[in-house]
Amino acid sequence: TFFLYAGMRAQSIGIDEVLHRIEANNKELQANAQLITSQKLENKSENNLPDPTLSYAHLWGSEDKSETIGELVVSQSFDFPSVYVRKHKLTKAKSAGLDRQGMAFRQQILLQVKEVCLDLVLLNQQKNLLDTRLRNAEQLSAFYATRLEKGNANILETNKIDLELLNARTEARMNETSRIAKLQELATLNGGIAIEFTDTVYALPDKDVLSFDELRTEAMQSDPQLQTLRSDQTTALRQVSVNKAKGLPGFELGYRMNPASGGERFNGFLVGITIPLFSNRNNVKQAKAQARYT
Helix, strand or coil: CHHHHHCCCCCCCCHHHHHHHHHHHCHHHHHHHHHHHHHHHHHHHCCCCCCCEEEEEEEECCCCCCCEEEEEEEEEEECCHHHHHHHHHHHHHHHHHHHHHHHHHHHHHHHHHHHHHHHHHHHHHHHHHHHHHHHHHHHHHHHHHHHHHHCCCCHHHHHHHHHHHHHHHHHHHHHHHHHHHHHHHHHHHCCCCCCCCCCCCCCCCCCCCCCHHHHHHHHHHHCHHHHHHHHHHHHHHHHHHHHHHCCCCEEEEEEEEEEECCCCEEEEEEEEEECCCCCCCCHHHHHHHHHHHC
């Protein structure tokens, strides 16, 4: 496994470049972006007009079957105009909320990546120390083996040095196993593409450490999870507005034609109104309860 993975290694890069690559290659981020796109399209479809209807009826007389009359009706129903205005605002609020959810998810993934990189910085530092210790132990073991052959050292001293060499090899092997596991975790986050990360120095912060009040203010203004909660609140209030507007009457407009067997034809307009006595029952109460929860 080690040699297979070693063959996949690429040139070492810094944390910022790792974050940039994984943001582009991470499968979870790609899937979440597609999910957000589909949800936005679904939200937009909720503000579409109902489909128009087309119907034709052919009637004949009960006594004289040759006497017939037809009826062609083409109609389009729609809600009160203010409903579409409020639905549009609701759709925008939902889209903003989805974008902020995407930002929060992105932050979560990249935080995981940065934690892996910081773990690797420590493991790389340990690797350098353990490799130096192992080389020294190997040289010391070879030196004492030569002295033992010449009779300048006893077996007890030599065994003690060999035990130190065994410990150094064990710790170096354990460190390398941990490094490979972290590099494989990094490759998984990068969509299966291996990344060689050999940094041994922690990056210094770009600015001074913030005070608690400054940190709280920055978090309240920019934290994606808090922004998502604010968007949810705005969406809930918009939904209340939409459900109230749905209590207004809807309309239906159309064209009607009645051809008769005698050649005479009647044309006219169809006008209808829908009074939402039952369809919107409790919807406003439900939306208000959701808004209070949010």
